[in-house]
Amino acid sequence: MSHRYIPLTEQDEKEMLETIGVNSISDLYSDVPENILLNRDLNIAAAEPETQLLKRLNKVANKNITKETHTSFLGAGVYDHYAPAVVDSLISRSEFYTAYTPYQPEISQGELQAIFEFQTMICELTSMDVANSSMYDGPTSFAEACLLAWGKTKKNKIVVSKGIHYQALQVLHTYEKIHDDYEVVEVELDGTITDLDKLKEAIDDDTAAVAVQYPNFFGSIEDLEAIQSYVKDTKALFIVYANPLSLGLLTPPGEFGADIVVGDTQVFGIPTQFGGPHCGYFATTKKLMRKMPGRLVGQTQDDDGNRGFVLTLQAREQHIRRETATSNICSNQALNALASSIAMSALGKEGIYEIAVQNLENANYAKEQFKAQGFEVYDDVSYNEFVVKFNRPISEINKSLLDEEIIGGFDLGVIGEEFENHMLVAVTELRTKDEIDTFVKKAGELNG
Helix, strand or coil: CCCCCCCCCHHHHHHHHHHHCCCCHHHHHCCCCHHHCCCCCCCCCCCCCHHHHHHHHHHHHCCCCCCCCCEECCCCCCCCCCCCCHHHHHHCCHHHHCCCCCCCHHHCHHHHHHHHHHHHHHHHHHCCCEECCCECCHHHHHHHHHHHHHHHHCCCEEEEECCCCHHHHHHHHHHHCCCCCCEEEEECEECCEECHHHHHHHCCCCEEEEEEEECCCCCECCCHHHHHHHHCCCCCEEEEEECCCHHHCCCCHHHHCCCEEEEEHHHCCCCCHHHCCCCEEEEECHHHHHHCCCCCEEEEECCCCCEEEEECCCCHHHHHCHHHCCCCCCCCCHHHHHHHHHHHHHHHHHHHHHHHHHHHHHHHHHHHHHHHCCCEECCCCECCEEEEECCCCHHHHHHHHHCCCEECCEEHHHHCHHHCCEEEEECCCCCCHHHHHHHHHHHHHHHC
């Protein structure tokens, strides 16, 4: 019989206790000190009939503000993009959404092939040699790239641009604490792009890696060619944290000589869903592939010459054994990686290119409209985000915009005083001209 929940009758409880070999539920907690046990009933309301409860909860849920109820201009790492309907249809198949790590290739060929295709498409987008089966999210992938650089080069300093997502930098600083001699040097911005002179000055013989984001957190496009020229004659690795959707239009980091390219595939088929879960990607050159964290699926042949797929290069034990581990990450985001693979396959090269172009055009149209309204707008070359300065706190602006059924941009004041009253505006392919015009108009009225 199918149940929406697992029932527990008195008979069920009795049989369970008999099987375990105890007389009561309290016996299960006999090893817990009495002074920390709860000796009263929980302070919750009495149970309601199911139909009444569902009706009340639905009323509460309908008060939520979402991108379905409001027009969203919020990005900052989580974006409102088109996801083909086929994505949810396929990932909802039981053989995918209940699957775990494909240790047994003879019964896991579908899962392994899906991961292999994910790796292949990531390599095509980034122009890198090899990619792993996915990681938890973009910030984790970025921090792992820096950890690889520390271990590979035996140098102690990572030079990073402050144009990298502030949460990715927070994760990196957490990793930094692993060893006392690890050092993270943050390079200031010139407007909303990395100050290249200061970046060049920060690179020395102790530098393990130089890292930038592309496009960066503020939506501006960094000069990867110039940055790579500072790195190429050193032993430092060049790490690029890249939005994979933008690479449908922008020159991929691999063509600029990047050693490691990481990022987040939320932009392909993964809903915003409260900021997670996401799917990080990790791509490297061939010379670094044996240092790459996580899992890797390879293509092979069986005894009859048939195409097949297996986990390769990495053994789970090398992650579990701390003294020899390249990383503490031994899992991956298989279901979300599958969602991204399906989205990329459904869109195809032309579709990804067209969406990337629409993001660029829509954002720059919105930027010009803000300028026409008299706003101060940072004028660096933008992809689908840009920074606008207001005369009032962004929290007040965004609260008022909600009354107009608009979700405003990200309040940059949370990352530093220098960005007080600054909004990071995201404009994706899903925003129409009317929506953009309405947003700019209402923002102008609220700005005073």
